[in-house]
Amino acid sequence: MANTTSSSNLQQALDTLSQPENLSLLANIQRGIEKEGLRCSDQGVISQKPHPKGLGSALTHESITTDYSEALLEFITPVFNSAHEALAYLEIAHRYTYSQLDGEMIWPNSMPCILQGEMSIPIAQYGDSNLGQLKHVYRHGLWHRYGRMMQCISGIHYNVSMPKALWPVLFELEHQRQPEDKELQDYISAKYFGLIRNFRRYSWLLFYLFGASPALCESFLDGQPNDLEKLKQHTLHLPYATSLRMSDLGYQNSAQSDLIVCYNTLDNYVKTLGKAVSEPVAAYDDIGLQDEHGHYKQLNTNLLQIENEYYSDIRPKRVSRNGEKPLEALANDGVEYIEVRSTDLNPFMPLGLDVPQLQFMDVFVSWCLLQGSDDIDDAEYNRIQNNQQKAVMEGRKPGLMLERGDDEVSLQQWGMDIIEEMRELASLMDKARGHTFHIDALNQQKLKLADSSLTPSAQVLTAMQEQDVEFSELTRQLAQQHRKTLSEPLGKEVMALWKNKAEMSLQQQADLEANDDVSFAEYLNGYLQR
Numbered sequence: 001m002a003n004t005t006s007s008s009n010l011q012q013a014l015d016t017l018s019q020p021e022n023l024s025l026l027a028n029i030q031r032g033i034e035k036e037g038l039r040c041s042d043q044g045v046i047s048q049k050p051h052p053k054g055l056g057s058a059l060t061h062e063s064i065t066t067d068y069s070e071a072l073l074e075f076i077t078p079v080f081n082s083a084h085e086a087l088a089y090l091e092i093a094h095r096y097t098y099s100q101l102d103g104e105m106i107w108p109n110s111m112p113c114i115l116q117g118e119m120s121i122p123i124a125q126y127g128d129s130n131l132g133q134l135k136h137v138y139r140h141g142l143w144h145r146y147g148r149m150m151q152c153i154s155g156i157h158y159n160v161s162m163p164k165a166l167w168p169v170l171f172e173l174e175h176q177r178q179p180e181d182k183e184l185q186d187y188i189s190a191k192y193f194g195l196i197r198n199f200r201r202y203s204w205l206l207f208y209l210f211g212a213s214p215a216l217c218e219s220f221l222d223g224q225p226n227d228l229e230k231l232k233q234h235t236l237h238l239p240y241a242t243s244l245r246m247s248d249l250g251y252q253n254s255a256q257s258d259l260i261v262c263y264n265t266l267d268n269y270v271k272t273l274g275k276a277v278s279e280p281v282a283a284y285d286d287i288g289l290q291d292e293h294g295h296y297k298q299l300n301t302n303l304l305q306i307e308n309e310y311y312s313d314i315r316p317k318r319v320s321r322n323g324e325k326p327l328e329a330l331a332n333d334g335v336e337y338i339e340v341r342s343t344d345l346n347p348f349m350p351l352g353l354d355v356p357q358l359q360f361m362d363v364f365v366s367w368c369l370l371q372g373s374d375d376i377d378d379a380e381y382n383r384i385q386n387n388q389q390k391a392v393m394e395g396r397k398p399g400l401m402l403e404r405g406d407d408e409v410s411l412q413q414w415g416m417d418i419i420e421e422m423r424e425l426a427s428l429m430d431k432a433r434g435h436t437f438h439i440d441a442l443n444q445q446k447l448k449l450a451d452s453s454l455t456p457s458a459q460v461l462t463a464m465q466e467q468d469v470e471f472s473e474l475t476r477q478l479a480q481q482h483r484k485t486l487s488e489p490l491g492k493e494v495m496a497l498w499k500n501k502a503e504m505s506l507q508q509q510a511d512l513e514a515n516d517d518v519s520f521a522e523y524l525n526g527y528l529q530r
Helices: 004-017 020-027 083-098 130-146 166-177 184-210 266-278 282-287 326-333 355-370 378-394 411-433 437-450 456-467 471-486 492-515 520-529
Strands: 030-040 064-066 072-076 156-161 215-217 229-232 235-237 314-317 337-343 401-404 407-410
Touching: 004 020, 004 166, 004 355, 004 411, 020 166, 020 411, 030 083, 030 355, 064 083, 072 083, 083 355, 083 471, 083 492, 130 282, 130 492, 130 520, 156 355, 166 184, 184 266, 184 314, 184 337, 184 355, 184 378, 184 411, 184 437, 215 456, 215 471, 229 456, 235 471, 266 326, 314 326, 337 355, 355 411, 355 437, 378 401, 401 411, 407 411, 411 437, 456 471
Parallel strands: none
Antiparallel strands: 030 072, 030 156, 064 072, 156 337, 215 235, 229 235, 314 337, 401 407
16 A cells, blocks of 8 residues: 555645546546567467568568567557557557468467477568668677577567646646756656656556466476476466566576666666666676677677666656667656556457556556655665565465565455555546546456456466366467457558558668668667767
């Protein structure tokens, strides 16, 4: 439960936002979705085929690209102020993709399909332009540092920004409570960092409610020692796990384990993450920059090649100007939105998530924003880590206790407390929209706290046991069902529009390759010096 000051801040914000002139602000949250999924064969084996040309260029297409692997599709929606519209766009992107897949499927679980050793995971290709080579070499660096296996785990990233018109209202409210000389953008950045700190305090609840990866195919671990239990001949699991995706399973590198990035202020975040991007590591020096043939093995030998290498469940973000690095953009202009990275694919859903989940997330991140948010000290940092680890590895264990301040409380009770604290906000968001979807979403999640068998992680294990099938077979069957659902043809006009997007992206890639006027070595040196 939030402390007294946090609750007071939240109530004052709700009282202000409930006024008729402010209510509409709660209807204009902006969100976009990034959703990953491995291409696989009909037998559930990772694809060895190149990114289909009919999908366009993975380098320049605005909506269909790849992540780590050539087989790892990534779908990116534009920004919408409606969860329904965001999901509708995601569905169209999937349906167009299926029209180009030539018999393959999109694997619907966060934990990978059947892998045939590390080298069966093809690293993504982006063409011959300097930018394309940069993206490819970065992924080679990830391979040498962490191995390829963990890089083919899939997830959903949820990008959220608050309405621009909301900020002056909150700024004025807090200025009345505690006057201070601060520019609006500095205030916005500080509030987003407050949101991030609260998100990290309570993200264990999301792992419990939406985690859907309690089991995996043994091919993912490729013989590595682990603490998982055998469920079937080729399936490993933990009986009360919620999201093995969010554990350190398969993580072959300890270099990041001691890296602590500070979320207390924008300046501290930029300094601590910036230091990691510029700090050499002896083990990476040993890997070397290039092989004997002159091929690059990594971008540099620092703790992080680039900022995005830092694994985090949530990130502050800003759209960069041309040539700007992400940290530069944040330092120069402040936080613009946040990227939530903790969401598993729900294998029972064709798109991996649904509208009620998005609407719950909207309430959750808004609740994290509106209440107070003290800095996180070392003791609380450790509590947060412990709570997250417990929720991931044994979140459905009856009577599981979490650390709340100096006390302990059951996960179920704390989760119920949080949902009740969110209820007034959800009601206002519904009033602003003229429906009851947000309250309905809260009630739906509350049922999962009362009965853990309703959680996606429990449903995955139950389905395997009831059908007496391996993880890979259950997920393969679901992939086939979703392929049928998502293979419904698009209308002629929509199909033509997406074909044009693909063709334009291929031309954009060709233009980039034709216009490069320096060698990759020069380009990389200039990039790293910026």
